[in-house]
Amino acid sequence: xxxxxxxxxxxxxxxxxxxxxxxxxxxxxxxxxxxxxxxxxxxxxxxxxxxxxxxxxxxxxxxxxxxxxxxxxxxxxxxxxxxxxxxxxxxxxxxxxxxxxxxxxxxxxxxxxxxxxxxxxxxxxxxxxxx
Numbered sequence: 001x002x003x004x005x006x007x008x009x010x011x012x013x014x015x016x017x018x019x020x021x022x023x024x025x026x027x028x029x030x031x032x033x034x035x036x037x038x039x040x041x042x043x044x045x046x047x048x049x050x051x052x053x054x055x056x057x058x059x060x061x062x063x064x065x066x067x068x069x070x071x072x073x074x075x076x077x078x079x080x081x082x083x084x085x086x087x088x089x090x091x092x093x094x095x096x097x098x099x100x101x102x103x104x105x106x107x108x109x110x111x112x113x114x115x116x117x118x119x120x121x122x123x124x125x126x127x128x129x130x131x
Contacts, residue, residue, distance in 0.1 A: 004106075005019070007056075008094065010057075014077075014078045018053070019052060019092070023048070027044075027045055029043050034114075038095065045084070045093045046093070046106075049092075063075055064086060071087045071088065072086050081098070082098075108127050111126055
């Protein structure tokens with residue numbers, strides 16, 4: 001049985017990706033980096049080892065900005081869409097909203113990072129049933 005290939009990309013389509021499953025560590029995060037990177041109070045992520053992510057669009061790899069001592073935020077230089085984060089581990093964390101099928105059950109968040117930064121008016125459900 002072959003592994004699933006997940007596809008997605010930016011708003012304008014210049015940056016496209018294919019990530020070969022399984023999807024790892026789907027989660028939400030409310031840290032200030034994620035909030036500022038996405039413009040949302042919480043970001044939804046899924047991780048893949050770097051060798052399982054291929055950049056397939058005409059824009060090739062996304063542009064990056066070094067956001068911490070272990071990670072760079074990835075975005076499309078043409079349209080500005082946030083794509084994810086390219087970590088030093090090597091891991092590529094892709095924003096779930098950028099996938100062609102963001103409702104795939106494999107992307108259901110398993111946990112929530114930096115819950116203390118989440119606005120009290122925002123409810124975030126994870127697979128563990130925690131809010």
